[in-house]
Amino acid sequence: MSLLPLNGPDDQRLSELAATVDVQRDPEELALLAGDESVVQPVVPGAAVMARSVEDVAATMRWAHTHGVPVTPRGAGSGKAGGCVPTPGGLVLSLAPMTAITVVHPEHGYAEVEPGVITETFRDSMEHEHRLFYPPDPASLDWCTLGGNVATNAGGPVALKYGVTGQHVMGLTLVLADGRVIETGRRQPKDVAGYDLTSQIVGSEGTLAVIVGVRLGLLPIPREVRTALLGFSSMGEAASALVDARRAGVLPRAMEVVDPVALQRVRSTWEHEGSPFGVDEATNALLLVEVDGPEGTTEAALQAMLDGMRSGPNSVREASSAAERGALWATRREMSKRVKRGALGWVTEDIAVPLGTMPSVTAELADIGARHDLTIACYGHIGDGNLHVNVLWETEAGAGQASAAVDDVMALALRVGGTVTGEHGIGRAKTKWLEDRLGAPALALQRSLKSAWDPRGILNPGVAL
Amino acid sequence: MSLLPLNGPDDQRLSELAATVDVQRDPEELALLAGDESVVQPVVPGAAVMARSVEDVAATMRWAHTHGVPVTPRGAGSGKAGGCVPTPGGLVLSLAPMTAITVVHPEHGYAEVEPGVITETFRDSMEHEHRLFYPPDPASLDWCTLGGNVATNAGGPVALKYGVTGQHVMGLTLVLADGRVIETGRRQPKDVAGYDLTSQIVGSEGTLAVIVGVRLGLLPIPREVRTALLGFSSMGEAASALVDARRAGVLPRAMEVVDPVALQRVRSTWEHEGSPFGVDEATNALLLVEVDGPEGTTEAALQAMLDGMRSGPNSVREASSAAERGALWATRREMSKRVKRGALGWVTEDIAVPLGTMPSVTAELADIGARHDLTIACYGHIGDGNLHVNVLWETEAGAGQASAAVDDVMALALRVGGTVTGEHGIGRAKTKWLEDRLGAPALALQRSLKSAWDPRGILNPGVAL
Numbered sequence: 001m002s003l004l005p006l007n008g009p010d011d012q013r014l015s016e017l018a019a020t021v022d023v024q025r026d027p028e029e030l031a032l033l034a035g036d037e038s039v040v041q042p043v044v045p046g047a048a049v050m051a052r053s054v055e056d057v058a059a060t061m062r063w064a065h066t067h068g069v070p071v072t073p074r075g076a077g078s079g080k081a082g083g084c085v086p087t088p089g090g091l092v093l094s095l096a097p098m099t100a101i102t103v104v105h106p107e108h109g110y111a112e113v114e115p116g117v118i119t120e121t122f123r124d125s126m127e128h129e130h131r132l133f134y135p136p137d138p139a140s141l142d143w144c145t146l147g148g149n150v151a152t153n154a155g156g157p158v159a160l161k162y163g164v165t166g167q168h169v170m171g172l173t174l175v176l177a178d179g180r181v182i183e184t185g186r187r188q189p190k191d192v193a194g195y196d197l198t199s200q201i202v203g204s205e206g207t208l209a210v211i212v213g214v215r216l217g218l219l220p221i222p223r224e225v226r227t228a229l230l231g232f233s234s235m236g237e238a239a240s241a242l243v244d245a246r247r248a249g250v251l252p253r254a255m256e257v258v259d260p261v262a263l264q265r266v267r268s269t270w271e272h273e274g275s276p277f278g279v280d281e282a283t284n285a286l287l288l289v290e291v292d293g294p295e296g297t298t299e300a301a302l303q304a305m306l307d308g309m310r311s312g313p314n315s316v317r318e319a320s321s322a323a324e325r326g327a328l329w330a331t332r333r334e335m336s337k338r339v340k341r342g343a344l345g346w347v348t349e350d351i352a353v354p355l356g357t358m359p360s361v362t363a364e365l366a367d368i369g370a371r372h373d374l375t376i377a378c379y380g381h382i383g384d385g386n387l388h389v390n391v392l393w394e395t396e397a398g399a400g401q402a403s404a405a406v407d408d409v410m411a412l413a414l415r416v417g418g419t420v421t422g423e424h425g426i427g428r429a430k431t432k433w434l435e436d437r438l439g440a441p442a443l444a445l446q447r448s449l450k451s452a453w454d455p456r457g458i459l460n461p462g463v464a465l
Numbered sequence: 466m467s468l469l470p471l472n473g474p475d476d477q478r479l480s481e482l483a484a485t486v487d488v489q490r491d492p493e494e495l496a497l498l499a500g501d502e503s504v505v506q507p508v509v510p511g512a513a514v515m516a517r518s519v520e521d522v523a524a525t526m527r528w529a530h531t532h533g534v535p536v537t538p539r540g541a542g543s544g545k546a547g548g549c550v551p552t553p554g555g556l557v558l559s560l561a562p563m564t565a566i567t568v569v570h571p572e573h574g575y576a577e578v579e580p581g582v583i584t585e586t587f588r589d590s591m592e593h594e595h596r597l598f599y600p601p602d603p604a605s606l607d608w609c610t611l612g613g614n615v616a617t618n619a620g621g622p623v624a625l626k627y628g629v630t631g632q633h634v635m636g637l638t639l640v641l642a643d644g645r646v647i648e649t650g651r652r653q654p655k656d657v658a659g660y661d662l663t664s665q666i667v668g669s670e671g672t673l674a675v676i677v678g679v680r681l682g683l684l685p686i687p688r689e690v691r692t693a694l695l696g697f698s699s700m701g702e703a704a705s706a707l708v709d710a711r712r713a714g715v716l717p718r719a720m721e722v723v724d725p726v727a728l729q730r731v732r733s734t735w736e737h738e739g740s741p742f743g744v745d746e747a748t749n750a751l752l753l754v755e756v757d758g759p760e761g762t763t764e765a766a767l768q769a770m771l772d773g774m775r776s777g778p779n780s781v782r783e784a785s786s787a788a789e790r791g792a793l794w795a796t797r798r799e800m801s802k803r804v805k806r807g808a809l810g811w812v813t814e815d816i817a818v819p820l821g822t823m824p825s826v827t828a829e830l831a832d833i834g835a836r837h838d839l840t841i842a843c844y845g846h847i848g849d850g851n852l853h854v855n856v857l858w859e860t861e862a863g864a865g866q867a868s869a870a871v872d873d874v875m876a877l878a879l880r881v882g883g884t885v886t887g888e889h890g891i892g893r894a895k896t897k898w899l900e901d902r903l904g905a906p907a908l909a910l911q912r913s914l915k916s917a918w919d920p921r922g923i924l925n926p927g928v929a930l
Contacts, residue, residue, distance in 0.1 A: 107708055107821025131712075153657050164655060167632075182907040187819040188850030190629060190887040192618050192668045193895070193902045194929075195911050199664030203657045220714040223769070243572055247596070249685040250759045293762065294715045294769040300761035304688070354652040356572025385653030422655040430658070437658045442647040446660050448917040453910070464659075 003461065004068040005089025006046030014047055017063045021056045024048040024094075033074060033092045037140075039347065040082025040428045045072070048092040054173065054181060054212045060093055061210060062179030064458050072460045073206040075115065075148030078140040080350070081427025083152060083205040083463050090461075093210060095147050102213070106130050108187060110170055112215045115147020119154075122146060122216075132218040135162035138423075139333060147211045153203035155423030157254035157332075160383040161292075162219075164423065166202035173213030174201065177454040185215060200449070205425055206460040208453040222292035225253075226302050227325045230313035231283035235259050237312045238285040239358040242382055245289075246355075248308025250301050255383030256288040256332055259362060261369075262377040262390070266338040275331040276324040277317045287313070287382070288332055332379075336388070339377045343392040345399050347406055351413035352386040352422030364412055365389060372405040374398050386422035410436075426464050434465070468926065469533040470554025471511030479512055482528045486521045489513040489559075498539060498557045502605070504812065505547025505893045510537070513557040519638065519646060519677045525558055526675065527644030529923050537925050538671035540580065540613030543605040545815070546892025548617060548670040548928050555926075558675065560612050567678070571595050573652060575635055577680045580612020584619075587611060587681075597683040600627035603888075604798060612676045618668035620888030622797075625848040626718035626757075627684075629888065631667035638678030639666065642919040650680060665914070670890055671925040673918040687757035690718075691767050692790045696748035696780035700724050703750040704823040706774045707847055710754075711820075713773025715766050720848030721753040721797055724827060726834075727842035727855070731803045740796040741789040742782045752778070752847070753797055797844075801853070804842045808857040810864050812871055816878035817851040817887030829877055830854060837870040839863055851887035875901075891929050899930070 006014065009025035017023055024030060025047050035042025046069075051057045064071045070090040077084055086092050098114035101122060105111065109132075113122060119141040126132040137156035138144055144154070149165045150172070162168075171185020174197075184197040201208055232238040238257055245252060258266070263279065263286060270279055279286065291301045306316060319325040340346050353361050362378065369376035369391070380388040391405050392398075410420050410433050420426075420433040435443050447465055451457070471479065474490035482488055489495060490512050500507025511534075516522045529536045535555040542549055551557050563579035566587065570576065574597075578587060584606040591597040602621035603609055609619070614630045615637070627633075636650020639662075649662040666673055697703040703722055710717060723731070728744065728751060735744055744751065756766045771781060784790040805811050818826050827843065834841035834856075845853040856870050857863075875885050875898050885891075885898040900908050912930055916922070 105819070105821065108819040109711060110819075155655055159655065166661075176906070176910070180906050182904060182910065184907065186817075186884060187882040188817045188884070188887075190620055190624065190817045190846075190849045190851045191884040192886050192888055192890050193884050193899060194891070194907070195669055195673075195914060196631075196664045196667065197907065197910070199661045200914075202661065204660055208660075219716070220711050223714045246574060246685050248759070249688040251684070293758070294713070294766045296765035296769070297758065297762035301759045304759040304761070352651075352653045352655045354570070354573040354575075356570065381655070384655045386655045417652040419651060419653070419656040419658050421657050422653075423657055425657050426659070434658060439647060441641070441645050442649065442659070442662065445641070445647065445662070445918070449660060449665075449914060452913040452917040 002068065003070050003457065005070060005087065006091065007089065009047050011046060013067050013069070017060065020059045022050040022052065024050055033094060036077045036079040036082060036084050038080050038082045038427060038429050040085050043086050043088055045086040045092040046089040048094055050094050050097050052097050054175065057093065057175045057210050057212050058179045058181055061175050061177060064091060065178045065456060068456060068458065070458050070461050073210045075145035076143050078144040078148065079152060079427060080424040081421065081429040083425050083427035085428055087461055096145065101125060104130055106132060109218050110187065110215050111218060112213060113146050115145060115211050115214060117146045119144050119146055119149055126218055127221060131221050133221045134168065134216060134218055136165045136168060146214055150202055150211055150214055151204065151206050152425045155381065155386065157256055157381055160255055160381065161251050161253035166199060168217045169198055169202055169214060170217050171215040172198055172201055172211055174209040175212050176209050177456065177459050205427060205464040207450060207464045208459065223295040224298040225290060225292045226298040227290045227319040227328060228302060229277050229317045229328060230287040230289060231279065231315035232285045232287065232312045233282055233314055235285045235362045236359045238287050239362060239382065240311060241287060241309045241313065242355060242358065244309045245305045248304050250291065250305040252289045252291045252305060252383065254288065254290040257379060257382035258286040258335065259378040260284040261375060262335065262339045262379050265377055266335065269338065276319070276327045280315065282314060288328060335379045339390050340392065344394050346390055346392045347402050349389040349391065349406060349409055350421050350424040351389060351409060351418055352384065353413055353416050353418030355385050357416040358382060358385065361412065361416060365409065368405055368408045368412065372401040374401055374405050384422065385418065428463055467533065468535050468923065470535060470552065471556065472554065474512050476511060478532050478534070482525065485524045487515045487517065489515055498559060501542045501544040501547060501549050503545050503547045503892060503894050505550050508551050508553055510551040510557040511554040513559055515559050515562050517562050519640065522558065522640045522675050522677050523644045523646055526640050526642060529556060530643045530921060533921060533923065535923050535926050538675045540610035541608050543609040543613065544617060544890065544892060546886065546890040546894040548890050548892035550893055552926055561610065566590060569595055571597060574683050575652065575680050576683060577678060578611050580610060580676050580679060582611045584609050584611055584614055591683055592686060596686050598686045599633065599681060599683055601630045601633060611679055615667055615676055615679055616669065616671050617890045620846065620851065622719035622721055622846055625720055625846065626716050631664060633682045634663055634667055634679060635682050636680040637663055637666055637676055639674040640677050641674050642921065642924050670892060670929040672915060672929045673924065688760040689763040690755060690757045691763040692755045692784040692793060693767060694742050694782045694793060695752040695754060695778035696744065697750045697752065697777045698747055698779055700750045700827045701824045702777045703752050704827060704847065705776060706752060706778065707820060707823065709774045710770045713769050715756065715770040717754045717756045717770065717848065719753065719755040722844060722847035723751040723800065724843040725749040726840060727800065727804045727844050730842055731800065734803065741784065741792045745780065747779055753793060800844045804844070804855050805857065809859050811855055811857045812867055814854040814856065814871060814874055815886050815889040816854060816874060816883055817849065818878055818881050818883030820850050822881040823847060823850065826877065826881060830874065833870055833873045833877065837866040839866055839870050849887065850883065893928055
């Protein structure tokens with residue numbers, strides 16, 4: 001059966017669906033469900049379902065499967081790759097109204113949530129009500145949803161020590177493409193019964209099944225956290241420090257970088273806009289590092305890491321209060337806005353590369369910028385090999401060069417063995433590089449797995465593959 | 466096409482295969498490739514291929530795919546669930562001769578190996594030649610292979626802190642059922658391009674593809690390791706200590722348990738057979754705990770964990786030398802043999818249950834033993850919720866009860882939300898409980914994924930599903 005998109009909000013098939021679930025047909029409301037935080041052009045869907053229960057989702061998928069209507073599951077729309085931009089005439093299936101934290105089992109170390117729970121709401125609830133720690137901290141944590149985090153395998157700074165979202169997903173409740181409901185996963189750390197369906201769904205961007213429940217592992221709150229800003233005279237020294245820290249046997253929970261170009265763009269505003277630390281003229285690259293652990297252990301860990309760094313840092317400033325620490329992270333989180341200030345336009349890419357290639361990759365990124373007469377400013381999760389590469393232009397001519405520069409950035413990432421997306425996803429924005437990344441036989445296999453999950457191809461067509 | 470097994474070592478189809486790869490037809494040699502370490506009855510294969518290269522494996526699979534011959538990939542045969550026991554007339558594909566460590570990149574934090582590398586050989590090479598740490602430590606590490614570890618997602622004591630084998634697999638080279646070769650995975654911590662094929666293969670017991678190369682992540686060698694044997698007056702107290710340690714914010718790298726029945730069976734031999742520690746009469750359960758970390762951090766971590774335990778331990782004995790530590794672990798590793806001493810027969814099961822259910826589960830296991838007039842002795846990786854349950858009998862009548870007792874053990878594990886295998890695998894030994902564990906729709910989905918990978922069903926039929 002081929003896909004039969006809706007012919008707008010008045011499509012007759014919707015009346016059947018509207019008898020059981022909340023169907024949204026108001027064009028103004030639908031326009032709010034058309035896009036995300038990426039450069040992908042928004043598409044107003046044919047209609048939308050506001051799901052409030054597993055049964056709502058199951059009924060929607062049974063209907064879509066019967067009628068061949070393409071369905072795009074959607075959380076908050078904070079994605080950066082167009083993964084929730086629907087197809088023309090497609091149905092958006094919003095999980096945002098499913099906001100319950102359904103179960104918390106401190107003694108087992110897990111909680112179960114509906115997909116629409118805001119990440120920060122969950123983290124705060126676990127910390128303040130249960131003294132438990134849910135590590136993942138994507139930049140949009142104050143408005144993104146846990147279901148979306150699972151669908152994109154969201155990262156964030158503390159992924160360095162604690163892993164990305166997938167590492168915390170113990171199990172899922174899924175509505176399959178035909179409306180059947182299954183559970184995947186486990187309730188304890190270990191289980192080897194059956195294939196790992198959970199990991200297959202993590203990062204699959206709504207193309208294999210609809211996530212209607214998530215079981216998340218929880219850790220004890222770290223008793224100590226120690227945060228320091230390290231200044232280096234060059235990006236090469238900062239990148240080497242990462243390798244040295246590993247050699248010293250210390251896995252910091254976060255290691256964030258600001259490269260010389262990005263630092264130059266924010267330097268003048270760094271201090272008076274809230275950073276508790278100045279940045280002297282000898283400093284051309286910054287690392288924000290954070291270690292955590294049981295009581296009485298982090299001072300030694302930070303020191304061991306610093307002792308292991310063979311060149312630099314030339315300055316170390318440790319946050320001496322929670323307020324200072326908060327200000328430092330706020331500054332880091334605002335980098336995305338700060339580096340773009342004054343630019344006419346920009347593209348932000350999200351490459352990840354093998355750790356040891358970081359010094360040469362950062363040098364080559366600067367060359368790519370120079371070659372295309374564009375500014376390339378980087379920051380990101382250097383400890384994970386993950387750089388957010390901002391290609392910025394100040395003139396209309398620059399805009400014309402951006403696409404070629406981005407192609408060069410991607411080619412560089414692939415040439416050194418890295419990837420075209422570390423944490424943002426393929427979505428609709430990056431499908432053009434996917435075959436180069438995976439190879440044709442692996443991509444063909446992925447398509448056949450997609451067919452096993454979704455034989456009629458109704459789930460988020462055009463995304464991820 | 467249906468399967469067309471070999472009609473023994475003289476099957477004509479083998480001559481075509483033998484023209485390109487090393488085919489083993491000697492009945493005595495084939496008998497050595499018939500079984501594993503499980504209770505599953507060995508099956509002598511129709512023939513075997515001793516693979517020495519990726520091309521050997523690809524040629525074998527192209528041949529098997531053309532002729533419909535069932536193929537069972539095999540490492541060292543250390544499995545505990547019959548996952549490498551072939552079908553009658555099947556071909557064993559031995560990866561044991563592929564023993565090269567092909568690439569080591571300390572600066573990127575990974576190495577690449579052929580599947581036949583012995584786990585301990587790899588761990589020792591990384592530690593002594595590169596000062597790097599490959600954590601997984603399954604009990605058979607001195608003879609099992611890394612390819613087999615990936616195929617079964619092998620565990621071991623330090624999985625508590627570092628995760629099971631799958632957590633360290635960054636990528637795989639696979640020969641597909643039809644002989645095509647693909648690569649999966651990544652060379653840095655993060656990558657969200659495409660579905661996670663790597664995790665699907667981990668634990669799939671040779672039923673989806675043949676693993677011919679493994680990229681393993683490496684960590685710095687922990688600078689300090691601290692090991693202590695804790696005595697408790699009851700199993701309930703030992704089980705509670707696990708929950709308390711988590712609450713104290715300490716994740717030990719290992720937390721192993723010996724339950725009262727197992728302790729009773731080894732107590733008399735504990736000391737004079739090499740344990741550096743005595744076990745006094747007030748002690749009815751033991752925890753072997755180990756913490757590691759950067760220099761100067763583990764004393765505080767161990768103390769924080771002990772301070773957090775609300776009832777007991779009533780004795781704490783810390784290993785004061787590497788020799789003591791080694792002897793303690795040797796004692797733990799020999800538990801499997803020691804508890805069976807004097808028994809007429811036994812079955813060893815491998816359940817895993819939610820952490821908070823551990824006190825009640827251990828009590829119910831004792832009840833099951835009493836009900837069937839059998840001895841049930843447990844040890845295992847309690848920090849992961851993973852217990853090795855030894856059902857022992859001293860009489861022929863007991864042997865007749867064992868099967869019903871094992872059914873009760875499995876039903877208990879499932880009733881509390883746990884699983885029928887924590888780290889040994891489904892193989893052929895546990896398929897009877899798989900539908901109860903997964904549910905019919907999830908099992909059907911697993912079968913359709915199997916078909917996407919292996920459309921003709923030639924890879925290890927009868928195993929895992």
